[in-house]
Amino acid sequence: MKSPSRIAIVVGEDSGDLLGTGLIKALKARYPDCIFEGVGGRRMLAEGFISHHAMDRLAVMGLIEPLKRLPELLGIRKSLRLRYSQNPPDVFIGIDAPDFNLSLELALREKGVKTVHYVSPSVWAWRQGRVKKIARAVDLMLTLFPFEAAFYQDHRVPVVCVGHTLADQIPLEDKKYEKRQQLGLDAEGKYLAILPGSRKSEVEKLCRTFLQAAELCRANDPNIHVLIPAANNARYEQITSIVSDFPKLNVQLSKANSHDVMAVADVVLIASGTSTLEALLLKRPMVIAYRVAGLTFWLLKRLVKSKYVGLPNLLAGKSLVPELLQDQATPENISAEIIKALNDDSRQQQLINEYVSIHQTLKKNADETAASAVENLLKNS
Missing domain, CATH: 3.40.50.2000 (Glycogen Phosphorylase B;)
Structure with missing residues (x-):
């Protein structure tokens, strides 16, 4: 297999930026000539990451609150979907931000892009039906916690429990x-x-x-x-x-x-x-x-x-x-x-x-x- 030339990563907040930075460093050691791009924070930018949008524009949570920013969020997601549909990366990695990333991952996977989701949404706690969408959207789920990996195994979603970089x-x-x-x-x-x-x-x-x-x-x-x-x-x-x-x-x-x-x-x-x-x-x-x-x-x-x-x-x-x-x-x-x-x-x-x-x-x-x-x-x- 030839080395990947482009890896796309999208994070939505500071905790994702921390995970993304550690992942980029580890992937760089394997693929030193690879370009990393998408949406990232200050730590990822310090690793040479190319961010097409400001990470803090994705940092919104709750059920009602995102509705106030919906046009902007939809616009950012559409621009990323078009960018990576027209010029596919070797793999797309969404880190957390499930409401934003899973739909993007689903659209890109349907175009033939390999997709990874890093940090499981709380499907074990609520809206368990989302696991069906996750199964369609991702080639691989990376979880932080062992009990999450067990949930995905039960639902036949490819999964690896990686632990947490802070624990290391x-x-x-x-x-x-x-x-x-x-x-x-x-x-x-x-x-x-x-x-x-x-x-x-x-x-x-x-x-x-x-x-x-x-x-x-x-x-x-x-x-x-x-x-x-x-x-x-x-x-x-x-x-x-x-x-x-x-x-x-x-x-x-x-x-x-x-x-x-x-x-x-x-x-x-x-x-x-x-x-x-x-x-x-x-x-x-x-x-x-x-x-x-x-x-x-x-x-x-x-x-x-x-x-x-x-x-x-x-x-x-x-x-x-x-x-x-x-x-x-x-x-x-x-x-x-x-x-x-x-x-x-x-x-x-x-x-x-x-x-x-x-x-x-x-x-x-x-x-x-x-x-x-x-x-x-x-x-x-």
Whole structure:
């Protein structure tokens, strides 16, 4: 088989950019002359990736919210479909963003393009009928978690569980105190990390509530320090504006260093999403809180079969960390859970033991495993 000359990849948000970057590096080692193009973020661009559209234009979630951006999203997808139908890549890889990527993958596969979807949509939790479309749309599904691979095997969809690249990068041991020493922080200080999300809508719905919860925590214990890592420049400016209304908190706001901030924290207050997996791998106690539009939540309550939304609880199959959703996500409820987590040393050690066990199941050399799966697909095409 001749080496591929072009590989198309489309990601829709920062977590996909991280996975895409690791995959590109591993594929480059196999195919040094290959061109990588599509839609990617800053990490992928640093690897020489050619992005035809800004990744953040795809970063929208929920059931109702995407309707507001539907014309733009349809326009971007149409332009990519035309581009890759007229000049097919050797393989198309959609990373997450299933509502955007699966339809694109289906259209391209019908044109004879090999397709891979990396990061399973939550078909095991809701809308299980989507697996039929997935079977038509992809030549290969790459999952992060073992229980997802089992679902696809049951439905006869070609699948490889690759684990998660963060599980390979982050040590199994808790490195909180070593990281504090590296960053010049007080080894015995109390640090609360707040991650209100990477999307504008998430920060709008959550950041003020999270800061109000932090105020209540500080009233209980004035030694608590608040750290917030903004996901990007836009979120930094947005959060700065909100933080200005909380001068007594003395928030330390930083950019694009969520890993370090979570690593030094005693507790992480976090929006539901991929960052909860990073907090788990860093062995941090956490409180998950989330809000979506009212109609979206109403619909999801009726559609979702899963008992949990947070990845730590989903992976454990039980409640490891508190989830406060929608009307439960009040400053009072959130602060009570944070204080409980700060003061329960035995629970913290129990959590760390559970986290290590989960971490070991996800440590599969993900970038290389994913690249090998793509290579095998190309060899057999």
